[in-house]
Amino acid sequence: xxxxxxxxxxxxxxxxxxxxxxxxxxxxxxxxxxxxxxxxxxxxxxxxxxxxxxxxxxxxxxxxxxxxxxxxxxxxxxxxxxxxxxxxxxxxxxxxxxxxxxxxxxxxxxxxxxxxxxxxxxxxxxxxxxxxxxxxxxxxxxxxxxxxxxxxxxxxxxxxxxxxxxxxxxxxxxxxxxxxxxxxxxxxxxxxxxxxxxxxxxxxxxxxxxxxxxxxxxxxxxxxxxxxxxxxxxxxxxxxxxxxxxxxxxxxxxxxxxxxxxxxxxxxxxxxxxxxxxxxxxxxxxxxxxxxxxxxxxxxxxxxxxxxxxxxxxxxxxxxxxxxxxxxxxxxxxxxxxxxxxxxxxx
Amino acid sequence: xxxxxxxxxxxxxxxxxxxxxxxxxxxxxxxxxxxxxxxxxxxxxxxxxxxxxxxxxxxxxxxxxx
Amino acid sequence: xxxxxxxxxxxxxxxxxxxxxxxxxxxxxxxxxxxxxxxxxxxxxxxxxxxxxxxxxxxxxxxxxxxxxxxxxxxxxxxxxxxxxxxxxxxxxxxxxxxxxxxxxxxxxxxxxxxxxxxxxxxxxxxxxxxxxxxxxxxxxxxxxxxxxxxxxxxxxxxxxxxxxxxxxxxxxxxxxxxxxxxxxxxxxxxxxxxxxxxxxxxxxxxxxxxxxxxxxxxxxxxxxxxxxxxxxxxxxxxxxxxxxxxxxxxxxxxxxxxxxxxxxxxxxxxxxxxxxxxxxxxxxxxxxxxxxxxxxxxxxxxxxxxxxxxxxxxxxxxxxxxxxxxxxxxxxxxxxxxxxxxxxxxxxxxxxxxxxxxxxxxxxxxxxxxxxxxxxxxxxxx
Numbered sequence: 001x002x003x004x005x006x007x008x009x010x011x012x013x014x015x016x017x018x019x020x021x022x023x024x025x026x027x028x029x030x031x032x033x034x035x036x037x038x039x040x041x042x043x044x045x046x047x048x049x050x051x052x053x054x055x056x057x058x059x060x061x062x063x064x065x066x067x068x069x070x071x072x073x074x075x076x077x078x079x080x081x082x083x084x085x086x087x088x089x090x091x092x093x094x095x096x097x098x099x100x101x102x103x104x105x106x107x108x109x110x111x112x113x114x115x116x117x118x119x120x121x122x123x124x125x126x127x128x129x130x131x132x133x134x135x136x137x138x139x140x141x142x143x144x145x146x147x148x149x150x151x152x153x154x155x156x157x158x159x160x161x162x163x164x165x166x167x168x169x170x171x172x173x174x175x176x177x178x179x180x181x182x183x184x185x186x187x188x189x190x191x192x193x194x195x196x197x198x199x200x201x202x203x204x205x206x207x208x209x210x211x212x213x214x215x216x217x218x219x220x221x222x223x224x225x226x227x228x229x230x231x232x233x234x235x236x237x238x239x240x241x242x243x244x245x246x247x248x249x250x251x252x253x254x255x256x257x258x259x260x261x262x263x264x265x266x267x268x269x270x271x272x273x274x275x276x277x278x279x280x281x282x283x284x285x286x287x288x289x290x291x292x293x294x295x296x297x298x299x300x301x302x303x304x305x306x307x308x309x310x311x312x313x314x315x316x317x318x319x320x321x322x323x324x325x326x327x328x329x330x331x332x333x334x335x336x337x338x339x340x341x342x343x344x345x346x347x
Numbered sequence: 348x349x350x351x352x353x354x355x356x357x358x359x360x361x362x363x364x365x366x367x368x369x370x371x372x373x374x375x376x377x378x379x380x381x382x383x384x385x386x387x388x389x390x391x392x393x394x395x396x397x398x399x400x401x402x403x404x405x406x407x408x409x410x411x412x413x
Numbered sequence: 414x415x416x417x418x419x420x421x422x423x424x425x426x427x428x429x430x431x432x433x434x435x436x437x438x439x440x441x442x443x444x445x446x447x448x449x450x451x452x453x454x455x456x457x458x459x460x461x462x463x464x465x466x467x468x469x470x471x472x473x474x475x476x477x478x479x480x481x482x483x484x485x486x487x488x489x490x491x492x493x494x495x496x497x498x499x500x501x502x503x504x505x506x507x508x509x510x511x512x513x514x515x516x517x518x519x520x521x522x523x524x525x526x527x528x529x530x531x532x533x534x535x536x537x538x539x540x541x542x543x544x545x546x547x548x549x550x551x552x553x554x555x556x557x558x559x560x561x562x563x564x565x566x567x568x569x570x571x572x573x574x575x576x577x578x579x580x581x582x583x584x585x586x587x588x589x590x591x592x593x594x595x596x597x598x599x600x601x602x603x604x605x606x607x608x609x610x611x612x613x614x615x616x617x618x619x620x621x622x623x624x625x626x627x628x629x630x631x632x633x634x635x636x637x638x639x640x641x642x643x644x645x646x647x648x649x650x651x652x653x654x655x656x657x658x659x660x661x662x663x664x665x666x667x668x669x670x671x672x673x674x675x676x677x678x679x680x681x682x683x684x685x686x687x688x689x690x691x692x693x694x695x696x697x698x699x700x701x702x703x704x705x706x707x708x709x710x711x712x713x714x715x716x717x718x719x720x721x722x723x724x725x726x727x728x729x730x731x732x733x734x735x736x737x738x739x740x741x742x743x744x745x746x747x748x749x750x751x752x753x754x755x756x757x758x759x760x761x762x763x764x765x766x767x768x769x770x771x772x773x774x775x776x777x778x779x780x781x782x783x784x785x786x787x788x789x790x791x792x793x794x795x796x
Contacts, residue, residue, distance in 0.1 A: 200367040266364035331461020333782040389534025393620035393673040400672040
């Protein structure tokens, strides 16, 4: 396409309109000027509807995710970086090395081009920092009122190292529960920007790509790791309850071992929330065999994303699958999972 | 929750460990920066008396003694 | 460290207090204390306080949860109101999932298209009315004396701004009336189904009405009352103070929450309530039936702010699920696990009664925090 006949996209004041999704010149320009620039790789520049890659030998994993977070920009991230981190993490939780991502954008008519550019750049940076390229994508535009700004849908593929078979039903009584850091950061950061909640805090979302951390853990613990999971919507409570049910066990957790940043605790106090139920986007829970627990924990602490890693409890026999917790106060309670996220559209 | 700023129209900014919120102080007389309040659904209901708070804490700490 | 919060949650002090309590209870006596503050119900469960008390001290959950005492007929009215196309119903979050008749709820009504908005404060509701003059904004007002002043202030604000599109659906109730009703009830007075040796007085409510409001119960019914702060150490200390009163044969009102509660309470808050509200002759409480002089309505001169008058709402009697024991649970006659529906049909996912919906409800608290104790009880029974 000859550039001299094309007006540059007005990133300052311009908005996405229906022509940008219509498959014609306008859409091509949008894709080139915003997405190709942001992701900056040959796959996308080739401009095909698909991208090819060689399949390495071994077992592969594939994942898909939808991102509907509101607001789109929050302290510590945005829907774009969140999409990259989240998809990579889903792959990493299998112990797999993430290889490629796809990203599909559903944009509402009227969405500011400047915001789209910011989000795309943020995704590009996150992708490059993680060394996991976005190799194919799609763009659709829907009428005003039909998409609340922007929805992003992703998919990702990765390769599992030979011999690893993390599985949700693999945890056994006696296994150790490890967590890679503080809980509740992401949910509080997003909530702080919700208009109707109106509180100010400096908490940043913990949104981060965890595949490097996972690789370190796998090197230290190998098949002694039973399962990894990132506690996103529903928080640590949901994750532990899911695993308890899937592995037919219970858990005993020590509240004193949990790490909650003071500002997160204070925000939860204001809102009447329990940090255990608040979403995280840069943390993982690992259930590991007791004999590898020390080694895995040390490997986690050596990584910047796991510096505050801690052992928080262990798995027990329990046909009722309770997650029991010894409170800091000294009494016992169970950690239940709520029937739904306390606030919608947290990721 | 500590009052960190008194605002017009009987409002105030309160802070708890670095998290701030704007709340109504219309149910209290004489609020000042530094006052601690009890908050409920966006309204300050009572001031926490620091002396009495200390006294309660002392009683709690001394509970096991003697 | 959250000042004036964390200190009252200290586990080391809890251990010491637990030891003192264990030392002071008479081994052959039973102590049954009722708390009727939703915040206390929640704190006791969330911190596992019962694990720190000796087995002969039993906490009974009373009707301190305003969501839980709201009868189905009033929820039905709120849902009916929200279905009117011109109405924007504003509500505290807890009410969204309370079941009305035929499995309805505000959450379901919202999914069906009703304009229902969750607010954190009454001020939010007034601001919505200001911002959207073409909507009839109604605030679903519930609660004891803690939430009534905020509703009054919202009305004052609406009046000052000259708003003509703001109203409240008033379901405010009074704490002393509930306590009186329980103490007068056959279960307590004659049948001895519920034995109450003393009361843990509510935290926030007392900041408004004052510790003095409970003197009548100590005097007339000869039951000790200790007004307690809502942190777990406050509750433990108050339990110790109650045990001492029972041991000494005293029945006084003591104020453990001295850092925030005074004898007379908050005069400004009481004045705000008196400005806008008057007593209803009678009001239905879930579990207690019709209770005289126990609830408030707007004074006649504020009819234009009164949703019941503005929208001609007529309360239609509605029946609770016959197997639902919320009523008995609210009176302290039964415990959550005594209810056949608990954990089977009735869960937080599918609440049959309001005790399961509100986080301050006895059933929800037991489900969320305390269910595992039944495992221990069953194991003991099997041994």
